[in-house]
Amino acid sequence: xxxxxQLIRDLPDADAARRFLGQFAEQHPSQSEKLLNQEGLLSDxxxxxxxxxxxxxxxxxxxxxxxxxxxxxxxxxxxxxxxxLESLARFALTNSQLEPQVLFARFRRRELLRIYxxxxxxxxxxxxxxxxxxxxxxxxxxxxxxxxxxxxDNRFGQPQQTDSKGRFTPSGFCxxxxxxxxxxxxxxxxxxxxxxIYSAEGKTAGGSRESVTNREYFVKLAEYITKLVxxxxxxxxxxxxxxxxxxxxxxxxxxxxxxxxIRYFKTEARAWERQVLIRSxxxxxxxxxxxxxxxxxxxxxxxxxxxxxxxxxxxxxxxERIDLENINKRGFDVKLGRGGIREIEFLAxxxxxxxxxxxxxxxxxxxxxxLSR
Numbered sequence: 046x047x048x049x050x051q052l053i054r055d056l057p058d059a060d061a062a063r064r065f066l067g068q069f070a071e072q073h074p075s076q077s078e079k080l081l082n083q084e085g086l087l088s089d090x091x092x093x094x095x096x097x098x099x100x101x102x103x104x105x106x107x108x109x110x111x112x113x114x115x116x117x118x119x120x121x122x123x124x125x126x127x128x129x130l131e132s133l134a135r136f137a138l139t140n141s142q143l144e145p146q147v148l149f150a151r152f153r154r155r156e157l158l159r160i161y162x163x164x165x166x167x168x169x170x171x172x173x174x175x176x177x178x179x180x181x182x183x184x185x186x187x188x189x190x191x192x193x194x195x196x197x198d199n200r201f202g203q204p205q206q207t208d209s210k211g212r213f214t215p216s217g218f219c220x221x222x223x224x225x226x227x228x229x230x231x232x233x234x235x236x237x238x239x240x241x242i243y244s245a246e247g248k249t250a251g252g253s254r255e256s257v258t259n260r261e262y263f264v265k266l267a268e269y270i271t272k273l274v275x276x277x278x279x280x281x282x283x284x285x286x287x288x289x290x291x292x293x294x295x296x297x298x299x300x301x302x303x304x305x306x307i308r309y310f311k312t313e314a315r316a317w318e319r320q321v322l323i324r325s326x327x328x329x330x331x332x333x334x335x336x337x338x339x340x341x342x343x344x345x346x347x348x349x350x351x352x353x354x355x356x357x358x359x360x361x362x363x364x365e366r367i368d369l370e371n372i373n374k375r376g377f378d379v380k381l382g383r384g385g386i387r388e389i390e391f392l393a394x395x396x397x398x399x400x401x402x403x404x405x406x407x408x409x410x411x412x413x414x415x416l417s418r
Contacts, residue, residue, distance in 0.1 A: 056095035065094040086115045129184035149283040179229040186329040193269040202250030204259045217244035217331035228324040228410040236285040241267040241300035263300035310342045317363040324410040347401035356399035
């Protein structure tokens with residue numbers, strides 16, 4: 046026990062670490078004994094539970110994650126989206142009895158054990174940590190899209206459109222990320238802000254039910270994806286999904302065709318809505334669709350005619366709009382408060398709007414890169 050106390054005494058919440066050890070020994074006695082004999086892994090586990098009550102609960106509920114962490118804890122480098130997709134596929138095979146919502150929530154929490162440990166141990170930079178958290182969200186969204194598409198295809202058949210020669214071709218679909226996910230700066234508790242774009246209007250081929258329009262199909266697809274990653278399960282949702290940044294906000298359709306999306310941003314979108322697109326990218330599905338969309342509206346976002354005064358004023362109005370929504374909040378808010386993260390992001394975006402029309406090098410979606418440039 047002296048060895049354990051030496052590991053615990055300098056932790057930020059030593060009592061939490063002691064409570065975990067007691068609960069773990071009571072609930073999983075054989076695994077507790079095994080853990081006490083692996084000093085390096087024990088130190089990492091105690092550090093995690095001292096920093097995070099959520100991850101402490103995760104390890105008590107799923108003790109097998111400790112041995113998985115033992116294999117992964119010394120890995121270096123950022124795990125990319127494709128690598129995480131492969132891990133998720135293996136996780137799904139060994140947990141095939143789980144509902145998809147539970148599966149995604151559990152996989153995310155297991156991966157956060159590894160990411161958070163690298164963060165605490167300072168084995169990666171802030172930019173690398175937020176990129177990996179973002180890659181994890183991308184992988185879960187891609188997997189959710191595949192599951193949802195199989196389900197909706199079975200009901201209505203595949204969505205189709207006609208090409209220039211009048212032939213039927215499959216319709217494409219893309220999930221676009223905005224905000225922190227759009228710039229690959231997602232943090233541990235961020236919402237994910239999404240747009241859903243499909244290639245063109247048309248009709249489905251017909252399945253177990255009647256054929257429907259592409260609009261109906263892709264709205265149902267977007268709803269199902271949102272349910273898979275955003276609906277609370279017995280262990281919570283994988284993510285809080287925010288769809289309010291879509292055209293017309295909460296009143297707008299969940300999914301829009303490429304032409305309708307472009308038309309909206311060219312004719313109706315307000316300055317703050319165009320500003321949102323500074324931090325955006327395709328994160329799942331046919332990401333070339335998003336590249337086509339952003340190429341069509343990029344000159345509206347970064348205008349050569351923009352002045353510093355106008356850019357600052359538009360961004361200031363965006364910030365004031367957010368401040369009004371949070372006017373009754375008490376205490377210091379590190380994200381939305383004075384001098385907080387949002388003000389830093391908006392200042393970087395104001396300078397990008399002011400100068401990005403004449404200098405494409407400044408158009409990076411990543412805030413830290415933008416500030417550096």
